[in-house]
Structures are given as C-alpha cells and as structure tokens.
Amino acid sequence: MGTLDDQVAVAELPVDADAVRRAAAALAGLVVDTPCAASPALSELTGAVVHVKLENLQRTGSFKDRGALNRLLALDARERGRGVVAASAGNHAQGVAYHAARLGIPATIVVPIGTPFTKIARTRQLGAHVEVDGADVAAATAAARAIAERDGSVLVHPYDDPLVVAGQGTVGLEILGAVPGADAIVAPVGGGGLLAGIAVAARDAHPDVEVVGVQSELFPSMAERFHTGSRLPVRDTATIADGIAVTEPGQITTEIVRALADDVVTVRESTIEAAMTHLLELEKSVAEGAGAAPLALLLEDPDRFRGRSVVLVVSGGNVDPRILASIVLRGLGRQGRLVRFVVDIEDAPGSLATLAHLIGDAGANIVEVEHGRLTTDLAVRRARVSFVVETLDAEHADRVVAVLVDAGFPVERIGL
Secondary structure (H helix, E strand, O other): OOOHHHHHHHHHOOOOHHHHHHHHHHHOOOOOOOOEEEOHHHHHHHOOEEEEEEHHHOOOOEOHHHHHHHHHHOOOHHHHHHOEEEEOOOHHHHHHHHHHHHHOOOEEEEEOOOOOHHHHHHHHHOOOEEEEOOOOHHHHHHHHHHHHHHHOOEEOOOOOOHHHHHHHHHHHHHHHHHOOOOOEEEEEOOOOHHHHHHHHHHHHHOOOOEEEEEEEOOOOHHHHHHHHOOOOOOOOOOOOOHHHOOOOOOHHHHHHHHHHOOEEEEEOHHHHHHHHHHHHHHOOOOOOHHHHHHHHHHHHOHHHHOOOEEEEEEOEOOOOHHHHHHHHHHHHHHOOOEEEEEEEEEOOOOHHHHHHHHHHHOOOEEEEEEEEOOOOOOOOOEEEEEEEEEOOOHHHHHHHHHHHHHOOOOEEEEOO
C-alpha cells in the first residue's frame, strides 16, 4: 500500500465500504453481475491460477455502467430535469448515455479528439448528444464543466466522484464473492475510479488480497502519483489503451489508491497488444487495450504471480473492429504464424509454380503473393516474389525458410 501517512488516514477517505455496499444494493438487477471465470488457458500461459472478471459483458461493454448509474440514481427530480453532461474517451460516455436514456434524463457527452469512431457512434445510438472537444480527457472534462455551468446541467465525472468510485467498487465485491481465496486482483487504472473502488471493497472484505493497478507506459500518471506523489507531465500520444489514457488522475481516486492499493505499474504497448490477442484466441473474449492491460502485466512479469490465485479485470471490450483486425494480424506476425518472404527467382515459366509447391509441401499456406520484374536492382531475367505465408509457429516458419534455401532460393524474411 501507500505511505504510512496514507494508511493512517484510511478512516478519513472519501469512499468507504458502506458506500460500496449501498451502491451494490442500488445497482442490483440494473447492471450485469458479470462472470468471474477460471481460465485454464491463461493459467497455463502465465503460470498463475487465473480468473477473468469479464466486465466487457456489461450492457455497454465496460465497467463504466456501474459508476455512471450509481451517480444518476442519486439525482433528485430537479437535477434530472436539467440533464447531465459528461466527458469521456468512450466507455463512461456510453454508460451515462445508456442509463440516462433509461431514466429519461437528457445527456450531453464531450469526447476528446481521437476517440475511436465505434465509441462515438455507439454513444449517439444510445441517445446522447455528442460533442468532440479537447485533446485529451482532461481537456474534454474542462469543456464539459463549461457546458454544465452554462446550461445548469449536472456534471457526471468519469472517476473523481465518490458515488462513481463506489459504483465501480461493486466489481471488487463481486470478485471476492466469486473467488474468496484470491491472492491478488489486477485492474487497469487511468483516472483511478475502478482501482480505487476495488481497493475499498477489498480492504474491507479481504484485507490480505493484493490490489495492483496497471497502466500503459505511455500514460504513467497514476503510477507516478502512487510511487512518488509527484505530478510529472504526461506526453499526449497515441496508445492502444485509450480507455486509460489519462494525463491527470483524480484527486479523490489518487488519495484512495495511495492509501489502499499495493502497487501501480506500467506495461509496454506491444505487450498490451499481445494480451488482446491472447484473450481473443484463448479466452474467446474481445478486450480493448485497457481491458487487456492486467494480462499484459502477467505476460511481462510472470514470476510475480506464479502459482498464485489472480483475478484479472477485463474492464471493457469496446475496440474499433479495424484496430482489432490490425492487432490480430500484428500478433500473428509476432508469433511467427504470419510471415512475409521475399524471394528472387528466374523469370521463366514454371519458376513461380516450383516456389509455390515448395511452400505448400512444407505445410505452409500462401495467403498473399506479389510478383514483380521491374525493380531496377534485378537482372533482366530475374523476378522478385513477395509471399505472405501462414505457418503453425515461428519454428515452422524457420523450417519453411530452410526448405526454400536448400532448394536454391535465397530468402529474405521481413515484417508484415
């Protein structure tokens, strides 16, 4: 957990376990009690005893339903009539839009520039008015606050609100109900609402469980706060984990995380991509980058949790299909299951067929082929062929290369 001063002040924190329990009672039957399933495949992959809490199965595809609805349910009739405004990179937007529409509350959502199209479109489909404003979540929040002041609507903050934190904390209650012997809970962290809420619930119900937050190395804002207390500037850049791309975590959430969480760490972008691929292939579960970050930690540091019972919070699954397709292909490339070979051959009848037969006889499948003879560094009677080939794994790809080289075809293996 945080410093001694942080721990001494636990009793003074803005959210307590009673608030989480009240949220659970208020949300019962209105949000999905998502599965917390054992994953033998991920356990074999990582060496830990893995369970996955599938918050990507919420009605809007993420845990944000919980905090958004808990906040909306607390509005009085006058506030409901004035409507609400929220800022979000997408998931909180959908949670507010969906539940506001169900409750008959007008909703305006401000999303930052660069928010995935799928999240914007879905938010509009759910009935909210959407405005695109601000370079990041912090700037979008400032724009939303200005709208609230102008129109008299109620700002529903994505994380820095005690009712939102309490709503997110119901994830922790469900986890410990499903896996009471869990040694650790690993959750993504951006603004901190989910991690803070889980930490509050866990410390009350199971004080010894380790609570760890995970961020992308490109957005280490909460990790910096947790370990140093400093507010180092975070460079605004593109990340696959857009749901946790927060440059400024909440004040309330930072206070709770520093007091109650055990650690906040960062992982590489490439590992998050690999984790998304593993969740899709092994768990048959679509996870956005933020939702895959907990698994990324186990992939990068397997010794930390080896042999221990670990619950990974798959916080959301709202990923743009084009991005998902790209990640799957890149993942296959990293695993050596989709490779590109470039081969120079004699420009004569039968040469290309011979090459294709060799690849097929080696058990590989040609996915794409490009044949050219106009490259200036080639001799006049030579041609260059580029193959994209599907193989079983990296070792199989190496065997295919060896077959071609042994047959007199020099091969250059390049990235996709």
